[in-house]
Amino acid sequence: MPAPIDFYFDFSSPYGYLASEQIDALAAKHGRTVAWRPILLGVVFQQTGGQPLLNIPLKGGYARHDLARSARLLGLPFQLPAGFPFMSVAACRAFYWLDDEDPAAAVTLARALYREAFGRGGEIDSGEAVLRVAEEAGIGRGDEMAAALNDPGVKQRLRDEVSRAISKGVFGSPLFVVDGEPFWGHDRLDQVDLWLQRGGW
């Protein structure tokens, strides 16, 4: 059984949203699965000196245009939430808590959160919002999930995941690792596809 494709992303990353709508089908085409790995880009940027793309002069304006255009090309709804970039700590904690017992449910939640944030421009930055999205996606766990968002073990799990990602060289979102080979950016999915097809070049 070949290794899964690692898919690193921040819930606040609009290009991550675009990738989230394509990566599973792309992997399946090559008989692969995907390990979804949400991270906190803010923590990464503290170490790399990076900054949110859309805050950069000129580049930010272009990125908004490019995102809308790329979404149209893919036939995906796209809208930036009013609060952007936003905190995705609650979303990440809910993901990893679910991931421990039911990875498929965690991916369902991740996809629902991304669609809420960038498909409809909704807010997903609070624990309440994450619980509501989970409920609407049919994977609500009510009080149990609410408690998990403040559980010290879950908090530590997220810190460990982010540290591990940084130690593996993850510096942006989305970032894919295919058999040890890193590909950064939604616009590198073409190369991910080719790499899987040819086994490298």
Place this chain on the structure above:
Amino acid sequence: MPAPIDFYFDFSSPYGYLASEQIDALAAKHGRTVAWRPILLGVVFQQTGGQPLLNIPLKGGYARHDLARSARLLGLPFQLPAGFPFMSVAACRAFYWLDDEDPAAAVTLARALYREAFGRGGEIDSGEAVLRVAEEAGIGRGDEMAAALNDPGVKQRLRDEVSRAISKGVFGSPLFVVDGEPFWGHDRLDQVDLWLQRGGW
């Protein structure tokens, strides 16, 4: 006659080199020509707060890997010059001086400079180097070109071109403008191709 595709690039931009080897053929496929427009990204970055990609922690290391991998995929030789990033003022001045009387020769020079810098890892940052590359490319103009590199009119022409590019929103390299639509990055050539084919989407 449809408008040419504007191709903005910095001679010190390795992704610009990759694009320079593809853009003319891509345009020709759609019955278009290309207006090559070298700029000075350092001047742009003074206004946008950007910094050279390969100097950014983590991202820089990835970019070196990505560049070599992308060049291999395209079957292009690739080597970073020892001095990098480098000053491309002389290269730009030689280009615009030639461009006034013989645009085709200017493009020949640009391509030769890019191949020297990133195909062979050579230095193109000095006036001497630019004259030598021009000579080897069969478009040498000796003393006349040497004088042009210090001509106040040529210097002003370059300043004007860079200012005009910034005023049009150019913030990176390579950046293409197709019928008013901007596309940034070598990895957006796919969308440039589709845009030309469909006339937008």
